[in-house]
Amino acid sequence: MHPPADPWDTPGEPTVPRMYGRAPIPTPPREPTAEMPPFEPAPERAGRPVRVVSWERASRPALRSLADGWGFTATGLVAGFCGWGFWAAAGRGTISAPYLGLLFMLIVAAGIFALSRFFGYIVLEQTLGRPRLHARWAHLLTGLFLTVAGVSYFANTSWLVDGIDWVRDQWDRYL
Numbered sequence: 001m002h003p004p005a006d007p008w009d010t011p012g013e014p015t016v017p018r019m020y021g022r023a024p025i026p027t028p029p030r031e032p033t034a035e036m037p038p039f040e041p042a043p044e045r046a047g048r049p050v051r052v053v054s055w056e057r058a059s060r061p062a063l064r065s066l067a068d069g070w071g072f073t074a075t076g077l078v079a080g081f082c083g084w085g086f087w088a089a090a091g092r093g094t095i096s097a098p099y100l101g102l103l104f105m106l107i108v109a110a111g112i113f114a115l116s117r118f119f120g121y122i123v124l125e126q127t128l129g130r131p132r133l134h135a136r137w138a139h140l141l142t143g144l145f146l147t148v149a150g151v152s153y154f155a156n157t158s159w160l161v162d163g164i165d166w167v168r169d170q171w172d173r174y175l
Helices: 061-067 070-091 096-127 136-155 158-174
Strands: none
Touching (some): 070 096, 070 136, 070 158, 136 158
16 A cells, blocks of 8 residues: 655655555675674683573572472561561560560471471472472462461451450440
């Protein structure tokens, strides 16, 4: 399809076809000159393989497989910390006792992660003879524990328990 013709176009001007959109323009290969010698790639280093660098890969395969699934643990950690924070803020006492609760929750979470990795080693590698490719299940169990602990802390917050009791009393009064 050609673009519409311009009725006021002067006949003396040379007409250049107008192009709409992108069009490939063939370019001839450039001949090497004294100012521009031909490009020769550097030879590979003998004996050393070329390393692929990526921002999402750890340096060792063991660390890479251990870090795979860390989002589950991070999400559980955020939920656990938020629940613990509400519970600690509602206590209105010293902060040393709630810190012990947070520390205990993190130690138990680390133990769950280590125990699930150990059971994975025993079951997958020793019993079934398969390699463990990732730590997603261990991270999932750890994140699930941290989430349940955070919800438990939040459910045991004093003002939340008092508010639920008040709503229950009001409900019983009208029924």
